[in-house]
Amino acid sequence: MSAFKPFTTADVILSPxxxxxxxxxxxxAELTGSGIDIFEGENTSxxxxxxxxxxxxxxxxxxxxxxxxxxxxxxxxxxxxNSDGSPINTASFNDDGTxxxxxxxxxxxNYLPNTLLADRYYPTGSGDIIGVISIPSNKYGETLKPGTVxxxxxxxxxxxxxxxxxITSSLxxxxxxxxxxxxxxxxxxxxxxxxxxxxxxGTGSYGVSDSAFIQSFINSTNLSCSxxxxxxxxxxxxxxxxxxxxxxxxxNPTLISGSSNSGILYDFATGSYFTPYVxxxxxxxxxxxxxAIAKLSQPLRVSDTTDTSILINLDL
Numbered sequence: 001m002s003a004f005k006p007f008t009t010a011d012v013i014l015s016p017x018x019x020x021x022x023x024x025x026x027x028x029a030e031l032t033g034s035g036i037d038i039f040e041g042e043n044t045s046x047x048x049x050x051x052x053x054x055x056x057x058x059x060x061x062x063x064x065x066x067x068x069x070x071x072x073x074x075x076x077x078x079x080x081x082n083s084d085g086s087p088i089n090t091a092s093f094n095d096d097g098t099x100x101x102x103x104x105x106x107x108x109x110n111y112l113p114n115t116l117l118a119d120r121y122y123p124t125g126s127g128d129i130i131g132v133i134s135i136p137s138n139k140y141g142e143t144l145k146p147g148t149v150x151x152x153x154x155x156x157x158x159x160x161x162x163x164x165x166x167i168t169s170s171l172x173x174x175x176x177x178x179x180x181x182x183x184x185x186x187x188x189x190x191x192x193x194x195x196x197x198x199x200x201x202g203t204g205s206y207g208v209s210d211s212a213f214i215q216s217f218i219n220s221t222n223l224s225c226s227x228x229x230x231x232x233x234x235x236x237x238x239x240x241x242x243x244x245x246x247x248x249x250x251x252n253p254t255l256i257s258g259s260s261n262s263g264i265l266y267d268f269a270t271g272s273y274f275t276p277y278v279x280x281x282x283x284x285x286x287x288x289x290x291x292a293i294a295k296l297s298q299p300l301r302v303s304d305t306t307d308t309s310i311l312i313n314l315d316l
Contacts, residue, residue, distance in 0.1 A: 004284065005246070013237040020145050024226040031225060032058045035136040038218050041068030043128045064129075071132060071184060075177055076122035077108045083119050083190075111177050113146065113164035120175060121187050129211050131174070131185035131218040133225065140181040145228035149176050149183065154222035173213070183225075188213040235315050240281055242308040250276035275304050281312065 025031045040056045042064040054064040078085050093099055112118050147162035158168050166174035171189030188210030217223060257266050277299035283292045294312045302308055
């Protein structure tokens with residue numbers, strides 16, 4: 001019988017699993033106090049030397065035109081000509097060395113939430129504005145949990161449909177970029193069609209950059225925002241196997257009768273029917289230093305006829 005038993009590689013399993021935490025902030029004071037910033041982007045034609053003349057942001061100051069262009073390049077560049085994706089410009093290289101067509105492709109990685117047919121609208125008219133709510137990574141973790149984002153300005157509410165679309169009633173008004181903690185407001189509402197796609201793109205009475213609608217959220221002192229963050233935790237599982245001939249004797253000093261130096265055991269501890277109970281297991285490193293103690297919910301009798309396996313889960 002040995003006091004220590006080493007683990008084999010088959011005894012240790014590392015399993016990742018995702019956990020979520022809910023956040024809810026009401027009012028500009030709570031939002032900005034938690035690090036959530038709010039910006040207005042505007043499609044203007046600023047002078048090269050006047051950057052910052054149209055500033056926006058509660059926490060960090062940014063130029064409205066730069067916000068507009070940054071959001072466009074990051075999340076909407078492929079959708080400027082069509083809400084389902086712009087056609088790809090490709091080139092044909094001929095045998096004589098000439099090139100037919102445009103020698104480049106405009107497609108970028110726009111951080112789509114899934115592989116479904118995407119619908120992204122971005123206003124491109126002069127003076128059009130967008131709204132941006134930026135959640136810091138220490139709040140959303142690895143990503144925002146799809147389907148948990150909500151916004152309210154006190155009179156109107158928006159929610160995330162779980163596919164990256166920001167919805168009010170049955171109208172899409174923006175997008176949620178889960179992996180970056182970014183919420184965008186780009187229009188006053190595009191009606192859904194059969195749950196996929198939208199009826200119009202940048203025309204008619206829908207899908208326009210409505211300054212009043214967007215500003216009613218980003219300029220509201222009553223703006224509230226709630227969401228769930230996502231974080232991956234790695235759980236180590238240790239399988240402790242006690243064979244029928246192992247750990248079959250207790251080192252509890254109360255089993256010794258008389259002086260502890262005599263080594264004389266009580267009669268009940270010397271019979272063949274006696275087997276000890278496990279109440280806790282210590283995990284040690286290679287230097288026999290105690291690292292953790294696993295407690296069982298109730299004492300477990302060690303079998304003297306079959307192997308006993310105990311699983312220890314350690315979350316890191």
